[in-house]
Amino acid sequence: MASTATCTTTCSDSELTEFIIPDFFSDFRYPMRLNPHCDVVSRACEEWLCSEAHLVEPQKTRYTSLLPGYFASSCYPDADAFHLKVCADFLGWSFTVDDWLEIERSDVNDAWEIRDCCMSAYRDPVNFQTDRYTGRMCKSYVYVLRHAHILYHLTVFRYFGRYRETGGPGCTERFIHAMDLWFISAAKEVDNRAKGHINDVESYIELRRDLSGCKSCFALIEFANQIDLPEEVVSHPVIKAMEEATNDFVSWSNDIFSYNQEQSHNSTHNLVAVLMLDQGLDLQGAIDRCGQLCRISLQRFEENRAVLPSWGEEIDKDVAIYVLGLQNWIAGPLQWTFTSARYFGKDAQIVKRERTVKLLPKRPS
Structure with a gap:
């Protein structure tokens, strides 16, 4: 999803024309679910994204084809329409900001300015003023939605203003903190790219866990289900281990899926490329190793689910909702991909059926 220095391809790798992705579906144990509000929220989200991000063709088609409403519906299948719309808008916004930082930015100072702008909007979404659309999209305006030939004039707030309407204090602060981690890691990645720095496996994994964006999306599990877990739960080692396992599965599977596009841009910010460079694996060997790490992540998730402690009947109900939300975040991105x-x-x-990916030609550096 993000990129860094130029990768030197070995002679044997340059002769490859395709690779085989792991079989994610044959023995996948979690159901693929979809929120019943998917269609109407998807249309509303696409209109909001195009308007607020000032998208014109071909960017408009590019970002609406990413289906942020479907993505949110896959990951938050039990949310009502209001909460699902906030999640969908956030994911749509994330696509544009992620690509903007990844493709268009090489100045780390600019990346830090984006972080300062957006964090200020999160801290005060009503009063904070900015000309940057990345910050404005965290604030508010009047929205007009057409559905079934009926116009609905909805006074709504840009996604984080709406988040604050119902989000509990705990999950609100967790969301803000997770977004700060994401912006900091994004700035580090921009700096790595500008300096030509290539991560080893250990440092890449550490950076990727923040840069994946999963941590903020996990806070949205609480928001979408209208719960607010106590600190003693969210800080428990078992919960942390389940979050990390989910994050790793999403990150490593995403690195497999995104590798072809990233290698065509000469990117090495991808676990497949890092494994090839750091451990001397060929392309298929690195893909297979990523697949193995995905399976290990699922094992870790289930091992920790089996030893979940109890915090009492009422809290345990909310914990069960949250754990199901993590499970949905394992299945949802896979379904959306x-x-x-x-x-x-x-x-x-x-590709889903045949699992074969034909390598794209590399673009000039």
Whole structure:
């Protein structure tokens, strides 16, 4: 999802024309679910994103084809329409900011300015003023939605203003903190790219766990389900281990899916590329190793679920909702990957069925 220094391809790798992705579906144990409000929220989210991010073609088609509403519906299948819309808007906003930092930014100072702008908007979404659309999209305006030939004039708030309407104090602060971690890691990645620095496996994993964006999305599990877990729960080692396992599965599977596009841009910010460079694996060996790490992540998730402690009947109900939310975040991105055009374009269903990815040609550096 993000990129860094130029990768030197070995002679044997340059002769490859395709690779095989792991079989994620044959023995996948979690159901693929979809929120019943998916269609109407998806349309509203696309209109909001195009308007607020000032998207014109071809960017408009590019970002609406990423289906942020479907992504949110896959990851938050039990949310009501209001909470699902906030999650969808956040994910749509994340796509644009992530790509903007990844592709268009090489100045780390600019990356830090984006962080300062957005964090100020999170801290005071009503009064904070900015000309940056990345910050404005955290604030508020009047929205007009057409559905079934009926116009609905909805006075709503940009996603974080709406988040604050119902989000509990704990999950609100967790969301803000997680976003700060994301912006800090994004700035570090921009700096790495500018300096030509390539991570080793250990440092890449540490950076990727913040840069994946999963931590803020986990806070949205609480928001979407209208719960607010106590600190003694969210800080417990078992809960932390389950979050990390979920984060790792999402990150490593995403690195497999995004590798082809990233290698075509000569990017090494991807576990597949890092394994090839740091451990001397060939491309298929690195893909297979990533697949193994995904399976290990699922094992860790289930091992920790089996030893969840009890905090009492009422809190345990909310914990069960949160754990189910983590499970949905394992299944949801997988479902969305092969529905959207993010990584495989119009061939997503073919890749899902046949598991073969044809390598794209490298672009000039």
